[in-house]
Amino acid sequence: MKSIAIIYGSSTEHTKNAAERIAELLADYSPTLADIYDGDETPFLTHDVLILGVSTWGVQDLQDDWNDFYPKLEKLDLTGKTVALFGLGDASIYPSSYVDAMGILYEIVIQKGATVIGEVSPEGYDFEYSRAFKDGKFIGLPLDDDYEPDLTEGRIINWIEKLKPYLE
Numbered sequence: 001m002k003s004i005a006i007i008y009g010s011s012t013e014h015t016k017n018a019a020e021r022i023a024e025l026l027a028d029y030s031p032t033l034a035d036i037y038d039g040d041e042t043p044f045l046t047h048d049v050l051i052l053g054v055s056t057w058g059v060q061d062l063q064d065d066w067n068d069f070y071p072k073l074e075k076l077d078l079t080g081k082t083v084a085l086f087g088l089g090d091a092s093i094y095p096s097s098y099v100d101a102m103g104i105l106y107e108i109v110i111q112k113g114a115t116v117i118g119e120v121s122p123e124g125y126d127f128e129y130s131r132a133f134k135d136g137k138f139i140g141l142p143l144d145d146d147y148e149p150d151l152t153e154g155r156i157i158n159w160i161e162k163l164k165p166y167l168e
């Protein structure tokens, strides 16, 4: 069984709530839950699988705490790490930058040597453009607690089931 860290940044608790739900669903793996606000790179270094949660703010930007942490992220070596990403956004008001921050994190973790798992089909999502949408798939799990909160629980459960084979 792999060791898992769930690391999130959240300004109005949407990403935090999703991170806590993911932690509950993965309770058998005893995951570490960390708020990137603390600025601590230790969980990145001490776990095999990193589940990273980020919301998009400022239109197309990383959530503030992830933004502050970004220079540290640029210095990490993530070779051999498995990363799964989830991103909170609002496809109704920001359809042209939907969950862009998840795409920003994807690009840097790939550059730092990580393998990314957990891509998601766009079926059921209504958006125009997303930096997190590559080669016909989202590179992680988009969640929208502003526009379609009722879908969050089912989306998380489906996604976790798909991740589980990579966590053994």
Ligand SMILES: Cc1cc2nc3c(=O)[nH]c(=O)nc-3n(C[C@H](O)[C@H](O)[C@H](O)COP(=O)(O)O)c2cc1C
Residues within 6 Å of the ligand: 009, 010, 011, 012, 013, 014, 015, 016, 055, 056, 057, 058, 059, 060, 061, 063, 088, 089, 090, 091, 094, 097, 098, 099, 100, 144, 145, 146
């Ligand atoms: C000023 C502002 C800018 C935003 N920009 C985007 C955006 O570009 N793309 C997007 O998908 N969501 C955008 N959002 C929506 C947030 O990402 C969304 O509310 C999210 O659930 C916040 O999560 P958090 O509470 O974990 O920070 C924006 C929200 C605000 C208030």
